Amino acid sequence: MKNRLVVLPGPTGAGKTEFAIELATRLGCSIISCDSRQFYREMKIGTAAPDEQQLARARHHFVSFLSVTDYYSVSLFERDVLALLPSLFEENPVAVMTGGSMLYMDAVCRGMDDIPDTDPDVRRKYAGIYEREGIAALRMALRIVDPEYYARADLHNPRRLLRALEIAESTGRPYSSFLNATVRERDFSILKAGLTRDRSELHSIIDRRVERMMEQGLEQEAASLIGYRHLNALRTVGYREMFSFLDGTITRQEAVSLIKRNTRRYARRQLTWWKRDGEITWFDATDHKRIIDWISNQIGI
Numbered sequence: 001m002k003n004r005l006v007v008l009p010g011p012t013g014a015g016k017t018e019f020a021i022e023l024a025t026r027l028g029c030s031i032i033s034c035d036s037r038q039f040y041r042e043m044k045i046g047t048a049a050p051d052e053q054q055l056a057r058a059r060h061h062f063v064s065f066l067s068v069t070d071y072y073s074v075s076l077f078e079r080d081v082l083a084l085l086p087s088l089f090e091e092n093p094v095a096v097m098t099g100g101s102m103l104y105m106d107a108v109c110r111g112m113d114d115i116p117d118t119d120p121d122v123r124r125k126y127a128g129i130y131e132r133e134g135i136a137a138l139r140m141a142l143r144i145v146d147p148e149y150y151a152r153a154d155l156h157n158p159r160r161l162l163r164a165l166e167i168a169e170s171t172g173r174p175y176s177s178f179l180n181a182t183v184r185e186r187d188f189s190i191l192k193a194g195l196t197r198d199r200s201e202l203h204s205i206i207d208r209r210v211e212r213m214m215e216q217g218l219e220q221e222a223a224s225l226i227g228y229r230h231l232n233a234l235r236t237v238g239y240r241e242m243f244s245f246l247d248g249t250i251t252r253q254e255a256v257s258l259i260k261r262n263t264r265r266y267a268r269r270q271l272t273w274w275k276r277d278g279e280i281t282w283f284d285a286t287d288h289k290r291i292i293d294w295i296s297n298q299i300g301i
Contacts, residue, residue: 078104081108163232194282
């Protein structure tokens with residue numbers, strides 16, 4: 001059997017983690033996590049990272065393997081996954097990759113130009129601008145230096161904006177120029193099965209998950225990380241809102257409501273991104289049997 005990477009994209013809350021574990025258990029293979037927030041060991045609750053029981057059911061890679069103080073990027077993830085896959089394929093001709101980080105998933109599947117490390121001084125410069133002037137200043141700067149990426153960027157995600165600005169200034173090339181590379185040929189085949197749910201059902205799941213995060217201690221987790229709030233890893237949904245609550249600028253209930261709203265918005269952006277990919281076959285995430293049967297037929301087992 002030819003080596004095959006089964007990719008499971010889908011919006012946050014669709015149930016990708018649980019399905020990936022069921023699939024990997026049936027296939028006897030490993031799971032590559034493609035959620036850039038779950039990379040960080042200090043951010044377990046706010047990222048809905050797999051718990052100990054889930055991790056025990058299937059071997060996961062790229063979960064809680066970094067500290068929030070570590071530098072990491074999409075190009076490093078592409079490099080590391082491609083370096084890992086040969087050893088996984090020696091054990092099993094199939095591996096599973098799932099998660100919600102669109103650009104990271106595309107980097108593994110399609111490749112991207114090598115992006116050199118950014119200048120630390122440039123990184124600190126834009127981080128300072130963001131701290132002093134807010135996200136509007138980042139948007140304005142990006143619109144000037146890279147209007148092409150500005151037109152398709154997630155303008156609510158400061159981490160993405162900061163990354164684009166850092167690369168543009170450090171390399172002298174707009175970030176968008178690194179994303180327009182011809183699809184790179186891989187020495188394994190790729191099968192994409194997208195998981196989604198009815199919109200109202202997805203929103204209900206997201207709302208319940210946020211409430212469960214609060215019960216599990218998201219407030220305490222955010223409080224333990226407030227000293228690192230300036231780092232890219234912490235500029236994300238769940239932590240931004242909790243930091244505002246801890247600052248006293250909004251109430252706890254307002255923070256919870258904002259996390260729910262911003263997570264729903266993120267799920268919509270994920271779907272918008274992936275709907276452009278004609279290689280994805282979409283399924284109702286609740287129909288595990290149908291998805292597994294389709295994947296099994298496609299990979300010939």
